[in-house]
Amino acid sequence: MTSILKHVFAVAMACAAATSAMAQDKVTLVVSNSQWLDALRGEGLWNAVKAYEKTAPNIELKALGIPSKDYGDRLMTEFGAGAGPDVAIIQEGVFYALADAGLLVDVGAAAEGVPLNVTKDNGIVDGVTLGVPWQRAAYALIYNSKLTEAAGAKVPATVEELIASAKAVQEKTPGSIGFTARHQISDFSGFYMDFQSWAYGYGASWVDGAGKLTINTPEAVAAVTAFKELYDAKVIPVGDDFPTQRTRFKEGQVGFSIDNSGGTLNIASGGATKGSDIHAAAMPFAHPGAHQQIYVVVNANSKHQEEATAFLKWLMSPEGQAGLRKASGPDMLATDVPLDPDFVAANPWATTFAEVATKSHSVLIPGFETETTQIMRPVMEAVEEVLINGTDPAAALAKAQQRVDGMF
Amino acid sequence: MSDQALLERPAAVPAPTSRKGRGSQGLSRLLPYAFVILPAAYLLVFMFYPLGRQVYLSLTRTRLANPNRSQFIGFGNYERLFGNPEFYSVLKITLVYSTMAVVLGVAVGMIAALALNRPFPGRTLVRGILLFGWAVPNVAAALVWLWIFNERSGVLNTIVTGLGLERISWLTSTDMALPSILLVTVWQVAPFVMLVMLAALQSVPEEVKEAAVIDGADKLSVFRAVTLPHILPTLQLVSLLVMVWSIRRFDIIYLLTGGGPVGSTSTLIVKLRQVAFENHDLGMSSAYGVVGLMLALMVAAIHALFNIRRQRSNSR
Numbered sequence: 210m211t212s213i214l215k216h217v218f219a220v221a222m223a224c225a226a227a228t229s230a231m232a233q234d235k236v237t238l239v240v241s242n243s244q245w246l247d248a249l250r251g252e253g254l255w256n257a258v259k260a261y262e263k264t265a266p267n268i269e270l271k272a273l274g275i276p277s278k279d280y281g282d283r284l285m286t287e288f289g290a291g292a293g294p295d296v297a298i299i300q301e302g303v304f305y306a307l308a309d310a311g312l313l314v315d316v317g318a319a320a321e322g323v324p325l326n327v328t329k330d331n332g333i334v335d336g337v338t339l340g341v342p343w344q345r346a347a348y349a350l351i352y353n354s355k356l357t358e359a360a361g362a363k364v365p366a367t368v369e370e371l372i373a374s375a376k377a378v379q380e381k382t383p384g385s386i387g388f389t390a391r392h393q394i395s396d397f398s399g400f401y402m403d404f405q406s407w408a409y410g411y412g413a414s415w416v417d418g419a420g421k422l423t424i425n426t427p428e429a430v431a432a433v434t435a436f437k438e439l440y441d442a443k444v445i446p447v448g449d450d451f452p453t454q455r456t457r458f459k460e461g462q463v464g465f466s467i468d469n470s471g472g473t474l475n476i477a478s479g480g481a482t483k484g485s486d487i488h489a490a491a492m493p494f495a496h497p498g499a500h501q502q503i504y505v506v507v508n509a510n511s512k513h514q515e516e517a518t519a520f521l522k523w524l525m526s527p528e529g530q531a532g533l534r535k536a537s538g539p540d541m542l543a544t545d546v547p548l549d550p551d552f553v554a555a556n557p558w559a560t561t562f563a564e565v566a567t568k569s570h571s572v573l574i575p576g577f578e579t580e581t582t583q584i585m586r587p588v589m590e591a592v593e594e595v596l597i598n599g600t601d602p603a604a605a606l607a608k609a610q611q612r613v614d615g616m617f
Numbered sequence: 618m619s620d621q622a623l624l625e626r627p628a629a630v631p632a633p634t635s636r637k638g639r640g641s642q643g644l645s646r647l648l649p650y651a652f653v654i655l656p657a658a659y660l661l662v663f664m665f666y667p668l669g670r671q672v673y674l675s676l677t678r679t680r681l682a683n684p685n686r687s688q689f690i691g692f693g694n695y696e697r698l699f700g701n702p703e704f705y706s707v708l709k710i711t712l713v714y715s716t717m718a719v720v721l722g723v724a725v726g727m728i729a730a731l732a733l734n735r736p737f738p739g740r741t742l743v744r745g746i747l748l749f750g751w752a753v754p755n756v757a758a759a760l761v762w763l764w765i766f767n768e769r770s771g772v773l774n775t776i777v778t779g780l781g782l783e784r785i786s787w788l789t790s791t792d793m794a795l796p797s798i799l800l801v802t803v804w805q806v807a808p809f810v811m812l813v814m815l816a817a818l819q820s821v822p823e824e825v826k827e828a829a830v831i832d833g834a835d836k837l838s839v840f841r842a843v844t845l846p847h848i849l850p851t852l853q854l855v856s857l858l859v860m861v862w863s864i865r866r867f868d869i870i871y872l873l874t875g876g877g878p879v880g881s882t883s884t885l886i887v888k889l890r891q892v893a894f895e896n897h898d899l900g901m902s903s904a905y906g907v908v909g910l911m912l913a914l915m916v917a918a919i920h921a922l923f924n925i926r927r928q929r930s931n932s933r
Contacts, residue, residue, distance in 0.1 A: 282894045289682045306897055310682035393789065394877030397895070448768030448789050583896040594879045597790060612703075 236516045237269045241284065242298035245274030249478045253536035260532050261523050268516060281306075288312045288508060295511040296520060298343050301331060301502040301571060305578035313339040314507040314514050319521035326545050331571055331578075332504050340504030341521050342543035343533075346469040347500040347566035348406040349489045351558055353482060356382055356464045365493045368435045371465060375444035378464030387444030389454035389466040390436075394593050399451055401585040402501060402572040404592060406467060407432045410494025415574045415584065422577065422613050424588055425606035433595055433602040440596045458482065467492060469501055470562040474538040477556055489558035491565060500541075500569035541566040580617070587612040668910070675903035684899060694904040703880070707905075711884040711912070714795065714802075715863035721803045722859050723852070726810025733811065734818045744815075751808035759872035762801045763788075766873070791881040794874050798882055801869055806862070810855050817851035818844065850927070857920040861913045885909040 240258060245251045255272055262268060273294050275283055281303040287293035288307055299307070307313050317338040320329065325342065332340035350371075352364065360381035362374035375387025391400040408415070411432035417423045439445065446454060455472060457463050459480030468476070477484035492498050505524060507517040523529045525543055534546040539559035553559050573581045591605035675694055679687035698704050733744055750758070765772045766787035774784045787797045821844050829839045867886045870876065876883035876891065883891075885905055893902035 285682045285894075285897070289680075289684045291685075306680075306682050310680060310686075312682060393875075394879075395788075395873070395875030397875060446769050448766070448771075448786065450763070579897070586891070586895060590877075590879055593877060597786075597878050615701075 234267055235269055236267060236513050237271055238296055238513060238517055238520060239271045239273050239294040240296045240298070240520075241273035241275060241280075241294040243275055243277035243280040244298070245272045246276060249475060250536055250538065254533070257529075257532035257536040258524070261520055261529070264523055264528070265516075265519070268520065270520075288510065291510050293508045293510055295508055295513050295517045296505060297508060298503060298505050299340075301504065301573055302578070302581060304332070304340050304504045304506060305334075305573065307506065308334045308339045309579045312509045314509050314511070314518065315339065316341055316505075316507050316518050316521050319518050319525055321522075323522075323525045323544065325525070325543050326541070327567065328502060328541055328543055331502060331573075340506045341525055343503040343505045344471075344537055344540035344542060345500050345502050345566050345569075346471040346540050347562055347569040348403070348467055348469050348492065348498045349473075349558075349561050349565050350465060350467055350492050351458075351473050351476070351487055351489045352465045353458065353461060353463060353486055354488050355461065355482075355486050356385060360464070362464065364488075364490050365465075367493050368439060371493045372439055372442045372444065375439075375465055376442065379444060384462065386446050386454075386457055386463045387442075387465065388439065389449075389451075389458060389463050389468075390439070390445055391451045391454075392440060392445060392447065392593075392596060393450070394589060396451055397586065397589060398582070401582070401589045402499065403467065404432075404436070404589065405570075405572045406492060406498030407436050407494070409570050410492055410496050410498050411435065412496050415588075416576055420576055422574075422584060422610075422617075424584075424591075424610040424613050425603065429606055430602045433592055433606065436592065437595050437602065456480075461486075467498075470539040470541075470559070470566070471501075473558060473562070474556075477558070484556035484558070487556070487558045489561035491561070497565065497568040497570065499572045500566055501572055539563060583616065584613055671903045671906050671910075674899055675901075675907045677900045679899040679903075681893060681897040681899050687900065690900070694901050697901065698904050698908070706880065707883050707885055707888045708908070710795070710880075710882065711864060711909075714799065714882075714884055715860050717799050718802045718806060718863040718866075719856050719859045721799060722806035723810050723856050725803055725807040726855075727814055727852070729807060729811040730814035730818055733815055747811060748808045750804045751806075751812070753805075755805070755868040756872065758801065758805060759869050762804075762869075763873060766797055788874055789878055791879050794878055794882045798870055798873055801873065802863065802866065805869070806859050810859065813851060813855050814848065817848040821847045850924075853920060853923055857916060860916045864909055864913050864916070885912070 242254070245255055247254070251274070259270055262270060281300060284293060284297055284299060284303060285306055288297075289310065289312070304313075315337050319341050320338055328342035328345045329338075332338055332342060350365070356362075356378050357364070357374065360374075360377040362377040362381075363370065365371035365374050371388065378385055379387045391403045394400060408429055411428045413426055413428035413432055415422060415424065415429075423429075440447075446457065449457070454463070454466070455468070455476055458466055458476045459482055461481045466476075473487065473489065476482065477487050505521055507514055507521065511517055524533070527544075530542055530544050530546045533542055535549055538552060539548065539556070539562040541563060548559055548563055574584060577584060587609040588606070591600075591602075591609040594600045594605045595602050674684075674687065676689060676691060677687035678690050678693070729747055733740060733747070753761075764770075768774060768784055768786055768789065771787070773787060777783075777785055785793060787793050826839055826843050829843050834842065864884075865886055866884070867890065870882055870884060870887050871890065874882045876887040885908060889902045889905040889909070892898050892905060896902075
């Protein structure tokens with residue numbers, strides 16, 4: 210009896226040791242992204258990423274979802290404190306701040322031999338690849354064809370035409386809204402990023418060839434003046450925050466908007482307005498607009514940097530990109546994977562975003578990437594002053610120029 | 618019996634002489650420290666250390682993403698701060714906002730407390746309803762008020778336009794944003810003031826008031842000569858609390874206006890957040906924090922001075 214017990218005990222110990230060894234071999238990578246919490250595409254994106262576990266059975270991926278409003282602040286605080294997730298999917302602004310602080314790992318190995326497109330450019334800092342592209346959300350003009358056709362409104366090619374078409378929509382459908390746009394400093398981050406499309410669209414550049422910050426250029430004054438004309442045309446729901454404005458578009462109450470591809474996907478999903486009723490066109494400006502670029506990075510505090518870089522390499526592979534394509538809707542990816550034909554059939558607006566994303570500019574100011582928000586604060590306060598108090602755009606931007614000059 | 622007398626050992630009780638007695642005497646001598654040590658440790662770790670750290674950070678150049686690689690720059694941040702005209706605007710808004718929050722919040726709370734201090738049918742229910750503003754979490758309250766203030770479809774503008782008036786830009790005009798925020802603040806603060814003042818009012822001895830009435834004093838005179846002196850210490854304390862809370866209030870302002878429009882509601886704390894998380898400048902944001910701390914300490918010092926003066930006049 211004692212002998213049998215001894216054998217049973219020995220087998221149990223062996224099993225426990227084997228299980229423990231297997232568990233020790235398994236590496237857990239924590240991957241953070243605000244998009245994991247996205248009700249519409251969060252699950253799809255996570256499943257696309259989670260597919261890596263089939264290729265690498267020794268890896269377990271764990272999602273860390275943080276609301277987008279707090280995402281950058283929290284990650285910077287965690288990285289700065291020597292902690293944070295192994296892999297982070299971050300906006301370009303946060304990427305530059307972390308890169309500047311030396312908190313990102315060289316992930317050049319993940320991009321070796323991969324035909325990355327133009328989205329890779331800003332992920333390379335001083336010749337070192339510190340991030341590989343996740344998604345690029347460019348801006349375009351979107352419109353609800355039901356409302357615009359009912360009003361006989363043409364697709365505008367200029368701001369004057371946009372005002373006329375937005376007014377036509379409001380007149381034809383009582384209670385409808387002509388145009389939606391962020392217009393309040395309470396949503397500073399979104400406001401400045403959206404406004405970059407206006408600035409770039411009018412040919413403004415916030416920095417000149419010599420690296421001097423140029424805020425009150427004639428192009429910037431023209432952009433602010435045009436935005437003010439639109440604001441005064443009483444076609445914008447003044448006071449509404451942007452989630453509310455998007456919901457109004459979703460519910461079929463809005464004629465036109467300038468939004469990015471991620472926002473448009475949100476509008477086209479799960480509301481009264483079908484994706485097939487939404488159309489997109491180039492923005493009514495002479496020059497290309499802005500985009501928001503997201504990168505995937507490896508935390509320098511991570512204990513599993515090699516495994517994390519291997520994960521990024523898989524993400525850049527045809528298999529990883531194909532999975533991501535299905536879940537990403539219209540966003541431009543790291544490689545030129547064509548949009549899903551079924552998605553395009555249901556969402557005719559998607560192709561326009563794919564086109565504009567190849568020519569658009571980063572919302573960050575070249576050479577001042579880590580200081581962009583600091584610089585854009587007085588600029589956007591000047592824009593707000595023009596909108597609310599009717600201050601002359603040139604005077605308001607001259608004041609902003611003075612404030613910016615005193616910063617550095 | 619005075620506090621001092623209570624603490625003194627009665628002369629009739631013989632001092633314990635045994636070892637056991639000496640041990641228990643030693644233990645009882647240590648007991649007060651045992652009670653104090655936990656709260657003291659808590660304050661040290663969660664209050665004084667962060668405060669000290671903040672003061673130190675304000676003397677350094679520190680980036681948000683790199684807090685461990687700070688560079689000591691002495692009073693450099695303060696030089697920049699005091700040389701920046703924007704700082705004085707922020708300071709002015711903070712003072713105006715905090716002072717108005719005290720004046721209006723305490724006035725409304727006091728009036729409500731006086732009204733509720735007399736019996737009437739349904740008093741308990743009314744008291745419960747009036748406490749609602751204080752009980753609602755700040756974030757939830759701010760989101761509800763965002764809808765109330767909405768320019769197109771908010772309740773307030775529905776009333777305003779129903780009266781045949783022009784829509785008001787409650788949160789999007791530089792003239793109205795601060796008063797709108799004050800309205801929400803008073804809605805939140807007044808119930809607390811009411812509750813505290815009601816407790817104070819109920820402690821005023823009825824017989825003294827009755828004696829004053831018998832002596833021919835009218836209601837206003839009774840309030841001025843009897844009630845007010847009784848409730849004055851509580852009133853001062855509640856004013857101090859409301860002032861300090863207002864200096865450091867963040868959530869309501871940040872959620873309603875984010876400091877805008879055109880900086881018209883940008884208080885020290887809102888600015889601190891902006892400098893820390895938009896400019897990534899922890900050193901400068903700490904300097905803003907230290908100014909806020911000094912402001913709160915000044916208010917507390919004024920309150921202490923009033924207290925000392927009152928105690929002196931009472932002891933005469």
